[in-house]
Amino acid sequence: MQLLIRFFSFILIILLIGLYFNKEDRSHQQQHITKQKIKHAKKVNLKNMSAKNQTQDIKKRRQPAGTKTHKQSREIIGQHKGSNKNTIPMNNKVNHKWKELYKKAFFQNLDKSNQVKDFKITQKRSLIKVKQGSGQYLEHVLISYTKPNGQPFSFEALIDSQTGSVVQSWNQTRYEIKKRYKIKNASQYNYQK
Amino acid sequence: MLFFLISACNDITDIGTQSHSRAQTSNLTGTNKAYIYPDNPVALNGKTISYADFAGHLVARFITADNYLEANCNFTQYSPDIFSSSQNIPFTDTTANKCVRVLNDSKTTTEILSPKNESWAFQTGSDEFYQVNTFYHIKSLYDRFLESLSFAHEYVHLKSNLTIPPATKYNLVDTQSYLLTKQGLSQTLTAYSKCALESNAYFSPAEDILCFGHDGKNFLLVQDPSVIYHEVGHALVKAMMNQRNVTSGIDPMTSSHYFQATTYQSDLGEIFYDEAGAINEAIADYFSYYMNKRTKVAEFAFNKIIGGYRPLAEDEEVHSADVSTAPGERLSYPDFVHYDPLNPDKNIEDIHYSSAIISHYFVALTKSFKQTCSYPTTNSDEIHKKATDYVMLLINETLAEIGDLTAKGSDLFSEYATLNTAQKNVYFTNLNPEQSFLWTHVVNPPSFRRFFQIFGKNIYHYISSGLCPNFNLDDSEQLLDEYGLLLFKSYEDRGNGLNSQSFSANLYSLYTGESVFSGKNFMPFVLNTQVNENNRKKSILISKNFIKLDEESIAYIIDGQNDIKNILAELTFEGENVSTTQGIAGAEYNNNNIKISPGEVIALSLNLFNNSNSVMGGVQFLANDWDHMKLNDGSQLYTNTSTNMNGLNTSKISGAIASHSPCIIDDFPLASEGGVKDTSTTTPGNCSYITKTNTQIDSSEVVSGVTYPKYDLDAPQPICIVQYSDEDETKWVSQDFYRNYALNLEDKDCLNNPSMSANNFNPNECLIRFLPGASQAVLGKINPQSTWAETIRGESSDFTFDAGQLTLMEVNKWIRPGTKFNCRFRVRFSNCSDCYDDFQTGDPITSLSDYSDFEYAGHNPYKVINFQFTVLD
Structure with missing residues (x-):
């Protein structure tokens, strides 16, 4: 030992x-x-x-300045009068993987039986939204895909460039005849105090 | 809704022989014409027919001189003539992009059609034939609509008495927003005449695409032009709703040209049942009547898919209910909200059914105009054109105001149109530009009440006081009442939330930028025009005190894993934001015990009971944040996050962490239970003071690259509070207080934690949170002395839910079983007598008007329903 x-x-x-x-x-x-x-x-x-x-x-x-700064290539919106987008303080950062983050959140709710096809994120504009003197990096995108039932669908969305989360979505496709998921025999779900 | 494919008894689609077709084709060489069917086979043949028989009905019509199946659409705008006050100068915009293009389908290999020897005539029944016909009907509708818009523009801006601020955009040529537009650029509507879609159609506002499906055999939806008009109608609704969302003018501060389009665009109707969607369907149906003067829609297409057709007048034979055009027997709201002429015994909540009330009203209104107004002709086609121009003026004025995301409501309040810097923060509709999307889609959406209040205002000021004095205010109110749509007490002509009197000094010449036209000033009313209560016979208004939770069963809770997963998937497919907080709550915790357990995602529908003797229509319950909490110290504003704590501890920032208490509303919670109360409505930060901006979190304080978020003084807060007990007391507290003192939870263990929300993290939704994409629900109607479930079930043994009647709630997995919550839902309905107006104040000006826009951030326009529950294991 x-x-x-x-x-x-x-x-x-x-x-x-x-x-x-x-x-x-x-x-x-x-x-x-x-x-x-x-x-x-x-x-x-x-x-x-x-x-x-x-x-x-x-x-x-001199050290390379890098490719175009995030701010230079971005359109400025919101309460931006008098703001200089190069000097405005930003309250978020750009995560270059924002698309992956968004995609992950989108597919989080979908399992094998609910898969979409041809999922595409088309970046329309990169933005700085100014509010009360500070800026937020945002991405304006077009999301398009084919639903499991074969129907094409698209909408526009504003995505936070740091978290990949949706700020707002709009312009969803409008189908004339729409089949909805129904929860049947609903009376069994009554909740008593 | 069930639908089934009917196989054509006869497969003939080639109407004539090939040689006949060839002869027809050669006749049109050099003309840029084609043979088109002017209407659907049923209308053309005068009988129900199951196949597209156009024999003997095709007529030669001009298509386009373009080299491809696309065209420009020209809009004519008028401006004042300095030499004549009775004539205006037309200017036609020819600079916009192509307005319409038709392709066979969406395949990338599909090429756009070209004419042959300047003839668009192709073999009858061929794909090319249908492409050309689709193009013809779309272009015809576009041209006709632009005529109406041109008429409306000239009238409201240059010929009317200017007693209300005109909503129609003045400089439509500059903004090119008279048709589809995006980011200030005119857009081409692309239509696929034979889309790969089984007997269905869709409009994509994101891509400006129209898709008309087929059955894979001989039936194409485009064989019925009324379907084409209906679908294009949705595109035109989008155009009208977004007309004002492009600003072009001169910046008064810099004198330079200013051009800006809003980032978002307005939609009329959410993805599930709501009254805005029903209005959209009604307007789309009206476009069919507008074009072909018939009170039937889709007789051919509908008959192929589900049988029958959609009627637009009570005297149509398809009506099975006891309705007619006689007084008191119209299709009225809210009784006929669920009415399906083909299945009158069923209760079906669908926007295509409740839209019938509105479409029938529009047609009845048009007929009234035909009968009572004076026209310079007796030709019925010309009279139809004029009368429908009047209705289109009203629709355009109404939608332009409702859809305005700049919140200006009229160029009269735009600093860029008037060069008046004092107008910078003047807003007429939808609160302000920051919150306008939320306001017009969720908080104060275009319900039947809101739409017809504005529509009625426009009738009074443009029709009764101008174009058609014979159709006076009483006539208008009586017709609205016949349809149960006289849901308001005043017309809000003075403006909601601002005193339009203070703008009367704006010279019209300044407003339009024109240098002449003296004497044409804006002449607003001193008091809002009131509804004559003697005209209100069918439109029953009910006090909000009559709506409450059912005593036996206060809600429906769905917590089965499969159901929740499917609802989440469906909402995700519809583009809604329903991301759950991974690791803190998710469907994997759901146990299907119809209780609320830690970690679950719950679908919840309040079981609301109508305790009155009349039907309640358009019942909406909201779970979004609102102004119901008060800061304990108005100088302590920092949100309770680790970043702010560090900042305060290291003196990078000075101040303190915020804490909130619930305001006492309808005697809950009591002061002894932690509730707070005050009386001054003019002191910011008070419970009685409602936020004017709806700003929640201010992220403007950035020190050395680190953001230190703060609450706005009157920040709207998440709706759920929690009961906290210690040895001294039991009180209702904010979720932030509870997670700190009872659970000691860090930010990362909260719902919507900083990894998801970054600087927008609000710890007051740490424990219970409603998903943003499922924070409201709309119920079509609730019968007297009934719940919605009892109403919809009718004679059936049971009923079903879809996502439109549900809100989705996350429950933090760290909540201890036994924890009690109270969620303050806000509820209202369209025929509510005391939801929308503040007639109680006693002020002679404001007491005869609706609540100001900002009030929709508070509780006054709603009935607050406290939904209490205990989290169980």
Whole structure:
């Protein structure tokens, strides 16, 4: 028994030592990489460059601004008079997976017997809705699909860009003859106080 | 509703021989014409017929000069002539997109039809033949409607006495909202004449598509033009409802052009039974009469599908009930809400049946105009045109006001049309732009009462006081009353919620942007026009005190897993927001014991009892948030969330967490039970003060990228409160209070928690929450001394529910069994005598008028029904 304890203790110590050095190594590598980055940074004397080259050079050197900001590509609606959409404080963020979040919530209520086909989310507009001085990112979409009974259906919706939840839906398809789900023998469901 | 396919006894659809057809085709070369059927086979042949026999009835008509089966629609708008006060100058807009296009079906490979040698004549009975005919009838209706709209526009803006603010958009050419529009751009209506849809039809307002189905053999719905007119009628209703939802003008602050379309669009009618949907069906049926002067709809198509036809007048032989056009024997509301002429013994709640009351009224009104108004002709076709123009003017004015999501109601109140900055926050209808969609679809929807109050107002000001003085106010009220539609006491001509007198100084010239036309000012009335009570004989109004919960059984609760899953699926398919809070509540907890248990999703229908001696119509019960709670301290506004707690603890924000108490309404809850009361109706934050904006959560405070949400002082709150007991007392408290002090629940364990609602999280719905897409229900009618169930069951042994009569409620799984809740539903009905007007105030101006729009955020226009229940294991 004592031998076993000593053996496992030894193994444990070896492992701990190994972990320690591994961490040091990574840290060292990072420092090495960082140092390398710094080493490769190029100093440029702007005074000796033409304005055009300066601009081009600055563009090359500075960190990319990224693709168009969320705000720039968005239409502004609501109480937006006098608001600058680039500076307005936002009370939500854009989750790039908002479509997946919406889809998950939509299909949450559907099981194998209630599946839809050709489900499609068509993005119509990306919006910033301004209310009382702050903005909310929203997506205006067209949702279309074929119901289990084969009937095509569509509607428009406003989706929160962060949570993927529906703010409002409208313009639902109107069928002339509509078969509804009926709860039969309803009198059995009476609830007494 | 059952329907079945009737196989044609005779499969003939080729009417003539091929050589005859070829001869016909060649006759029309170079004319851009085609042979069309002017009506359905039954009407053309004068007898019931089961196949599309057009032999001998086809006539040559112009189709389009376009290279494809599509066309522009031209709208003519009038403006004042500076040289003549009696003539106006027409201007025809030709810049809009194509207004209509017809294809055979929706397959991506289907190509749009082109003419052959400038002839649209194709073999009779072929797919091409039906495409061309569909196009012809749609275009005919569009052209006729635009004529009516042009007439209406000129009359209300340039020829009327301007005693009420005109709702018809003034600058329709600028906004191009005279037909279908989206985000300010005119839209093409695409129609499929042989859609892959079995003997059914649909209109998609999201995609502006009309689909006409067929039976897979020889029957196509488009063989009946009255069906085409009906379906296009739905598209025109959408156009009229959204006419005002595009603004084009000059911004008075910047003097630059302003153009904005509302994000949402208005619908007339929700997905299940409601009175707005019935009105939509009635208007759609009326378009058939408008075009062909007949008081039957779909005699051919209906006969093929379900037998019979839909009548538009009491003297039609299909009527089985004891109705006629004699006084006192019309199809009246609410008695005939469930009436199906083909099955008079059944009680069927469907918008196509209750619509009959309205469609019959529209036709009767048109006939009255034909008989009493003066026309410059004796030609019956011309008189029909004029009389239907008058009715279309009224419908357009009414729908434009009801569907207005800018909440302006008239260009007279638009700062962009009048260049008057003082009009910025002036709203005439639907509360304000932020809440207008909720107001006109849920809180104050176009019930029969609301629609006919506005319609009646328009009759008085444009017909009786202008176009047809022989049809006076008494005539109008008596006809409305014949149909049980005199459901209001005043016409609200002064405006609901604002004093239109203060706008009389607006010069008409300023309003229209025209520089002349002096002396044409807006001339609003001082007092609202009152209904002559002597005219109210059939329209029975009932006090809201007569509606209550049944004493034996207060509700119906459905908690079977399959039923709930199917209802949720159905509502999801209909585009409703019924997402449940995963992990906190869901159908997987449902146990089908007809009790309310933790974790369940419950379908609930209040079992309302009509304790009066008259029928109640259009009963609506609402479970949406409303202003019934009061902040305990008006300076403590932060919602109780972990983010706000952290912000306060780290001094990023200053203030305190909000807490609410329930206001005492109808003596509940008592003060000793936690209820609060006050008297000043002018102090914001008070129970007696109703929110003017319906704003709930203010997310404007953002510090270092973090949002700290706060309640508005008079924020509407979720309807359920909970009973809390400790050793000292038992009282009714907010759900937030209870989840903190009794359950110690974190935000993440709440219903609609921040993962779903983000900064809109309201802990006052942590425990019981009504799903937004199922927070109201509408019942067609309730008979006297009966419940709705007893009314609908009639002679049957039982009855059924569908989602339209149910609200859906989540029950948090963390609730301890034995916890007691009280949910404050608001209930009202269309023929309610004391739901809509505040005749009690004593103020000579406001006491003769309806409640202002903001009052619909409170309890005054409703009967508050307290539904109490205990959560059981």
